Amino acid sequence: MTILVTGSTGSLGRLVIASLLERGADPQSIVAGARDTAKASDLGVRVAHLDYTDPSSIAAALDGVESVLLISGSEVGQRVPQHQAVIDAAKAAGVTKFVYTSAPKATTSDLVLAPEHKATEEAIVAADLPAVILRNNWYTENYAADLARAAETGVVASGAASGRVASASRKDFAEAAAVVLLEDGHIGRVYELGGDVAWDYTELAAAISEVTGRDVTYRPLSADEQLAGLQAAGLDEGTAGFVVALDAGIAAGALADSDGTMSRLIGRPTTPLVDGLRAIA
Structure with a gap:
């Protein structure tokens, strides 16, 4: 079975390929799809040029491939046509397993980033x-900037109110992807993946305190306060508004669910918040 991993030079893609190899996949059975193939030269697997905006490159990368992992693109607002190009090429190539990294409850969530994932799933x-x-x-790694700021200021500031987040380390998610790519019996399934424990921002501040060795407190922000602060830090209005909307979704519970699905898939507990933060400190 030949597996194509798109976005292979990104943080998640690299970890997926490492997890596939750790689980015994033949390096020659893995194709790393990358826009810049030079960046994939250290992955230890076959490399193919793949640009989401170039359908001919996608078709060429799919030659002889049976399974595909489509790692969602990073260009917000452009992801649907980019993903559609991969879907169309995979359909034409007759792939027997197509795996996609979506967002929590993508088809029903009010989270600001959900619509592109919903459209892709459809x-x-x-x-x-x-x-x-x-x-x-x-991903717990999403809080690297909060960790760095809190190490300097002693404050975690957010508009997430008391919302909870069932985060896990990227390695956990990468292992889950490797499992479904290598194992039979997953076709047709929709897996809601998250950490075993959902935490709130007061607990995030406590975890950062443990990692950094200094007192860190959580300061909730109103939407207006957060927007003004982000713009003062140099973000444009659209990007700042997107961040504020993300935190509003967290406050409403969009990331709170945790049912142990991922730990069952990977055969171990997910990485605790403190350990995940310590790894990126």
Whole structure:
């Protein structure tokens, strides 16, 4: 079985390939799809040029491939057509397993980033691909900047109110992807993946305190306070508004669910918040 991993030079893609190899996959059975193939030269697997905006490169990368992991693109606002290009090429190539990294409860969530994932999931269904949907919750690594700021200021500031986040380390999510790519029995499943424990921002501040060795407190922000602060820090109005909307979604509970699905898939507990933060400190 030949597996194509798109976005292979990104943080998640690299970890997925490492997890596939750790689980015994033949390096020659893995194709690392990358826009810049030079950046994939250290992955230890076959490399193919793959640009989401270049359908011919996608078709070429899929030659002889049976399974695909489509790691969602990073260009917000452009992801649906980019993903559609991969879906169309995979359908034409007759792939037997199509795995996509989506967002929590993508088809029903009010989270600001959910619509592009919802549209992608719908496109996968419309293409009648044999698919597995991995709805990834937040990566603990998303809080690297909060960790760095809190180490300097002693404050975690957010508009997430008392919302909870079932985060896990990227390595956990990468292992889950490797499992479904290598194992049979997952076609047709939609997995809501998250950490075993959902935490709130007061607990995030306490975890950062433990990691940094200094007292850190959580300061809740109103939407207006957060927007003004982000713009003062140099973010444009659109980007600042997007961040504020993300935190509003967290406050409303969009990332709070944790049912142990990922730990069951990977065969171990997910990485605790403190350990995940310590790894990126």
